Amino acid sequence: xxxxxxxxxxxxxxxxxxxxxxxxxxxxxxxxxxxxxxxxxxxxxxxxxxxxxxxxxxxxxxxxxxxxxxxxxxxxxxxxxxxxxxxxxxxxxxxxxxxxxxxxxxxxxxxxxxxxxxxxxxxxxxxxxxxxxxxxxxxxxxxxxxxxxxxxxxxxxxxxxxxxxxxxxxxxxxxxxxxxxxxxxxxxxxx
Amino acid sequence: xxxxxxxxxxxxxxxxxxxxxxxxxxxxxxxxxxxxxxxxxxxxxxxxxxxxxxxxxxxxxxxxxxxxxxxxxxxxxxxxxxxxxxxxxxxxxxxxxxxxxxxxxxxxxxxxxxxxxxxxxxxxxxxxxxxxxxxxxxxxxxxxxxxxxxxxxxxxxxxxxxxxxxxxxxxxxxxxxxxxxxxxxxxxxxx
Numbered sequence: 179x180x181x182x183x184x185x186x187x188x189x190x191x192x193x194x195x196x197x198x199x200x201x202x203x204x205x206x207x208x209x210x211x212x213x214x215x216x217x218x219x220x221x222x223x224x225x226x227x228x229x230x231x232x233x234x235x236x237x238x239x240x241x242x243x244x245x246x247x248x249x250x251x252x253x254x255x256x257x258x259x260x261x262x263x264x265x266x267x268x269x270x271x272x273x274x275x276x277x278x279x280x281x282x283x284x285x286x287x288x289x290x291x292x293x294x295x296x297x298x299x300x301x302x303x304x305x306x307x308x309x310x311x312x313x314x315x316x317x318x319x320x321x322x323x324x325x326x327x328x329x330x331x332x333x334x335x336x337x338x339x340x341x342x343x344x345x346x347x348x349x350x351x352x353x354x355x356x357x358x359x360x361x362x363x364x365x366x367x368x369x
Numbered sequence: 370x371x372x373x374x375x376x377x378x379x380x381x382x383x384x385x386x387x388x389x390x391x392x393x394x395x396x397x398x399x400x401x402x403x404x405x406x407x408x409x410x411x412x413x414x415x416x417x418x419x420x421x422x423x424x425x426x427x428x429x430x431x432x433x434x435x436x437x438x439x440x441x442x443x444x445x446x447x448x449x450x451x452x453x454x455x456x457x458x459x460x461x462x463x464x465x466x467x468x469x470x471x472x473x474x475x476x477x478x479x480x481x482x483x484x485x486x487x488x489x490x491x492x493x494x495x496x497x498x499x500x501x502x503x504x505x506x507x508x509x510x511x512x513x514x515x516x517x518x519x520x521x522x523x524x525x526x527x528x529x530x531x532x533x534x535x536x537x538x539x540x541x542x543x544x545x546x547x548x549x550x551x552x553x554x555x556x557x558x559x560x
Contacts, residue, residue, distance in 0.1 A: 184385070184388065184536060184556055185536045185558070193384065193385070193388050194384070196388075197375065197387075333543060336543045337543040338544070339544050341544050341545060345375060346542055346543040346544045346545075347381065347540050347541070347542060348541055349538050349539070350539055351532075351536065351537055351538060352537040352538070352553070353527065353530050353532050353535065353537040354532060365376070
């Protein structure tokens with residue numbers, strides 16, 4: 179499967195995920211929102227795989243469930259009405275990928291945003307759950323209140339990861355404003 | 370074809386190239402060195418494709434030719450004993466990808482390095498030759514004399530590209546020293 183382009187943090191995250199995720203994999207959408215990433219992951223893992231989709235907003239989970247049903251992927255996902263900081267309490271085994279799309283739900287309540295403290299807890303749990311060769315992708319938005327602080331927390335966390343265990347990329351669009359969304363990708367070094 | 374990991378600027382460049390390059394494509398290795406990138410490109414484009422491999426060092430072209438012959442790819446490449454600033458004089462038509470691996474030839478003469486002025490000229494020609502949807506990847510090394518200046522020139526060039534025509538990523542490893550090689554990728558927006 180080839181991608182259609184790399185024109186933003188989310189398409190670039192998908193390119194990284196295509197590199198790592200295989201059929202039958204167990205993966206997590208930590209911030210399912212309208213379900214675009216969940217559907218993408220469900221396509222990658224196939225019928226033998228599982229996607230855990232987290233969101234604290236009921237409307238987000240309902241929209242995601244409808245999107246997956248329409249695509250014929252409904253049996254591939256578990257819908258978890260909890261915050262992503264409860265990741266490790268819900269998902270027990272190792273996973274191939276965890277996807278974060280920070281900020282607020284597009285079209286949803288703008289008061290409901292991810293927050294630095296819970297995001298950091300969720301990132302730590304995600305990295306601990308990764309299989310060797312697995313990947314965490316984080317699309318970071320800094321344009322909303324608290325977004326810049328949340329980005330700083332993501333970068334501090336990622337920069338402190340031991341290079342012998344984790345390969346960390348930060349990708350920014352050089353010809354866009356500083357406030358453009360960007361990507362942090364954390365790959366666990368293969369065994 | 371899936372990759373083996375994203376553990377450095379060159380593997381990450383290969384992941385970007387896998388996203389864009391198809392069988393039968395015309396592509397350029399602007400700095401063939403020992404031919405690793407040339408061989409990778411030759412694999413992607415197949416027997417119907419063409420790789421133009423540029424290097425001013427005869428030893429580099431000979432090593433690349435031997436590597437391609439061993440892989441059964443020799444007919445897929447043209448070996449060009451010129452500097453990459455002569456790219457547009459040699460390659461006339463549009464191309465899908467141009468790969469730059471800056472700095473010096475591994476194992477070669479350390480006095481022979483790419484230089485900011487000719488690299489900038491080559492980058493401009495490369496971007497002008499790109500097909501819609503095509504990509505230029507630049508692995509940047511700043512650890513040698515002149516390397517930091519060359520990196521600055523690459524970034525200035527890339528940051529000034531019009532976003533309506535080019536999508537520009539700069540990817541750095543957050544948990545490595547500032548001097549670690551990094552990647553600049555320039556994708557021409559599809560038509």
